[in-house]
Amino acid sequence: MAYKNVSDVEKRLTEAGYIPSREIATVIFLAQATQKPVLIEGPAGVGKTELAKAVARSLNREMIRLQCYEGLDEAKALYEWEYAKQLLYTQMVKERINDIIGSTATLTEAVDQIATQEDAFFSDRFIQPRPLLQAISSSKPVVLLLDEVDKSDPEFEAFLLELLSDFQVSIPELGTRKAVRIPFVVLTSNNYRDMSDALKRRCVHLYIDYPARDTEIAIIRLKIPDIEENLCATLVDAIRNIRSLDLKKSPSISETLDWAQSLLALQISELTQEVVSETLNVICKYQADLEKVRKNMDRVIA
Amino acid sequence: MVKLIGQFVSCCRAAGLRVSTSEVLDSLQQMKLINPVDEREFHALLAANFAKSLRELYHFNRLYHLFFHEMRINAEDMEQAADQTEQIKKATDILKKKPHDSSVYDAVVDFLGGNPMPLLAEMRRIQTESDDASAPTRFNLGPLASRLNVLIQINTAATAAQSLIKDDDFQMDSKSRRDLSAHFEERLDAARSMLTYEPRSGNAEARKVKPHEQRLADMGEKAFSSFTRREIEDMREAIDKLVRKLKDIVSRRFAVRDRGNLDVKKTLRASAKYNGVPIDIQFRRKTLRKSRIVTLCDISGSVWAAARFMLNLLYSLQDCFDKVQSFVFIDRLTNVTGVFEEQEISEAIQTVLKAADIHYNAQTDYGETFRNFKSNYMDLLTKKTTLIIVGDGRTNYMHPEDAILGEMRERCRRVIWLTPEPENLWGTGDSEIYSYAHHCHEVRVCRNVNQLVTFIEELVL
Numbered sequence: 001m002a003y004k005n006v007s008d009v010e011k012r013l014t015e016a017g018y019i020p021s022r023e024i025a026t027v028i029f030l031a032q033a034t035q036k037p038v039l040i041e042g043p044a045g046v047g048k049t050e051l052a053k054a055v056a057r058s059l060n061r062e063m064i065r066l067q068c069y070e071g072l073d074e075a076k077a078l079y080e081w082e083y084a085k086q087l088l089y090t091q092m093v094k095e096r097i098n099d100i101i102g103s104t105a106t107l108t109e110a111v112d113q114i115a116t117q118e119d120a121f122f123s124d125r126f127i128q129p130r131p132l133l134q135a136i137s138s139s140k141p142v143v144l145l146l147d148e149v150d151k152s153d154p155e156f157e158a159f160l161l162e163l164l165s166d167f168q169v170s171i172p173e174l175g176t177r178k179a180v181r182i183p184f185v186v187l188t189s190n191n192y193r194d195m196s197d198a199l200k201r202r203c204v205h206l207y208i209d210y211p212a213r214d215t216e217i218a219i220i221r222l223k224i225p226d227i228e229e230n231l232c233a234t235l236v237d238a239i240r241n242i243r244s245l246d247l248k249k250s251p252s253i254s255e256t257l258d259w260a261q262s263l264l265a266l267q268i269s270e271l272t273q274e275v276v277s278e279t280l281n282v283i284c285k286y287q288a289d290l291e292k293v294r295k296n297m298d299r300v301i302a
Numbered sequence: 303m304v305k306l307i308g309q310f311v312s313c314c315r316a317a318g319l320r321v322s323t324s325e326v327l328d329s330l331q332q333m334k335l336i337n338p339v340d341e342r343e344f345h346a347l348l349a350a351n352f353a354k355s356l357r358e359l360y361h362f363n364r365l366y367h368l369f370f371h372e373m374r375i376n377a378e379d380m381e382q383a384a385d386q387t388e389q390i391k392k393a394t395d396i397l398k399k400k401p402h403d404s405s406v407y408d409a410v411v412d413f414l415g416g417n418p419m420p421l422l423a424e425m426r427r428i429q430t431e432s433d434d435a436s437a438p439t440r441f442n443l444g445p446l447a448s449r450l451n452v453l454i455q456i457n458t459a460a461t462a463a464q465s466l467i468k469d470d471d472f473q474m475d476s477k478s479r480r481d482l483s484a485h486f487e488e489r490l491d492a493a494r495s496m497l498t499y500e501p502r503s504g505n506a507e508a509r510k511v512k513p514h515e516q517r518l519a520d521m522g523e524k525a526f527s528s529f530t531r532r533e534i535e536d537m538r539e540a541i542d543k544l545v546r547k548l549k550d551i552v553s554r555r556f557a558v559r560d561r562g563n564l565d566v567k568k569t570l571r572a573s574a575k576y577n578g579v580p581i582d583i584q585f586r587r588k589t590l591r592k593s594r595i596v597t598l599c600d601i602s603g604s605v606w607a608a609a610r611f612m613l614n615l616l617y618s619l620q621d622c623f624d625k626v627q628s629f630v631f632i633d634r635l636t637n638v639t640g641v642f643e644e645q646e647i648s649e650a651i652q653t654v655l656k657a658a659d660i661h662y663n664a665q666t667d668y669g670e671t672f673r674n675f676k677s678n679y680m681d682l683l684t685k686k687t688t689l690i691i692v693g694d695g696r697t698n699y700m701h702p703e704d705a706i707l708g709e710m711r712e713r714c715r716r717v718i719w720l721t722p723e724p725e726n727l728w729g730t731g732d733s734e735i736y737s738y739a740h741h742c743h744e745v746r747v748c749r750n751v752n753q754l755v756t757f758i759e760e761l762v763l
Binding site: 005006022023026027029030033034036039041070083084087088091191194195197200201203204205206207 | 320322324325328331332335336337340342343345346347349350351353354355356359550578579580581583
């Protein structure tokens, strides 16, 4: 069921376990209403992929995910011919070939006769659909997530253009396939490299930053309901202070959640400098960052 | 609404934000779908369509604020605004007619009248223009002077506006006089703040890593001989990265080698297992040739700097080659293959430098080196071998023995000479590079990391 308006998006995403800001809700609504892909950018761990999942849940659609990486090609993303199956079928129908060419007098005729049967071997039966073709040929509308599209090669990006603007793909042997139902496409990017203008032009752009304090508290309380309100608030304050330090990798929401989870497991009810120092490994992923936070502990927590 | 968006778009374009027509059309169509009175939705819509990267987003937000907050009169006193607009128009018309000598003045007056476009365009010109390239020395005075000019024009306009408002010819009651003056003040402040605004180049993510990355990239262009000890250490990091990248490329080549042509013979043989049905398809493997490498490095003076980086790279990529043999020489040849095989690269380089049987004070003798190689190591050179010689080819007027190099060439697949000297110095003084060059398949200048990297890439791939 499609979203009705921006508030509807907000409500249903929250129900699906994702707390969106007004901006996120607006962009998601517009993308759905105009059937355009959304290009989501932002630092690692702010919930880009999670947003796509939540959209799938709230629209009650299946999610098809394609993880992009360097060297990803059409065969892995779109479709592949099943050679083994084709050969196996050839073997099995070998006897029938005599029936087809039995009546022919010359070799040319025989070849012509076989050529008419060609379609039997280049048909849907022998195509192995990969995520993109799956998304396009699915009879139910789906959510298609192209994760970390910036990691893919520029060639693949160019190949995506046809898909994203017209929702169709060309398979040389079978012709052009148009989307049965237009999928909701989400692309995520980590700013690993800049995407081409042509791709950007076809998308609605959304930048997700670290959430505001209240949103973050709400997210923690949603995901980890057992956590105490006080602890949650101090925890978020501490995380926000750590983010203000100039770290190699700032802790994101997923780290905040991990941290809250581990504090809960350790049955800690109050956040002190000692506790922070002991559990820092959960939030800092570099040794240098760890030391930096320890050194500036006074700024993190009073 | 269309007119408003249109104005905003031309402001964006004047300020250097690329907004395409299709994006404008999209945003207008989408406007119907949302509630434009809710500012968060309105802003989100425009941002999603106009600013398509983080860099543009900062820029966009500033323009948005300027256009929709600073330039507009509060919506509450719409009616009052209407007659004020008339007065503003009248006032700016008079201001424009005043004698002036600068186009910037026009821009400022337009800005006062509610059209920020010319001033934005002017500011963008100042921000992006570089100094006159032909000037022998460069200062940042150029942009500064242009800014000063704008400031002067703003002040001229301010004085003119004030005197106009005070002027009795301009019929107005005291309240609207006050309002108009306040309004002009506000806009002039906005104009001044624009003047001091520096565009942020950033991308919060990239900002943290950039200085370092940039430095490494810059170092790629720096000559080996001018590296400091610190930079040599830093360079190792860059080389590590590069090696990882090259290995990735090579491994990808290994990955695709299975996807060659169908190997009918092998497939039939494998089909025997399945009662003659060819289930297991075999492909003709593309065999990759790995080359053997023999390097001869002059380690005197400046040449050594280039040689050490090349050795570093070669040994990091050792598994891409069949075998790497290395020799260093000044006045005679020393086999250092063992040292590099046993020790970690930076240690090995230290050991080589300290090795007892290298005479650092001696003069480079290419002739002796080649004679030495011929009598002891000639059998290392086979059809698979690539011989790399690193040296400046300066023989100190001793016999170059280039004929031996010719013999060596006969035995191996390729001879490549790397020299740290730029081409215009070749053949000057005691340089024998030209007599060596015609025995080599290739002579390359290799002065900085980037050149070295291109060379190694071609060698590996």
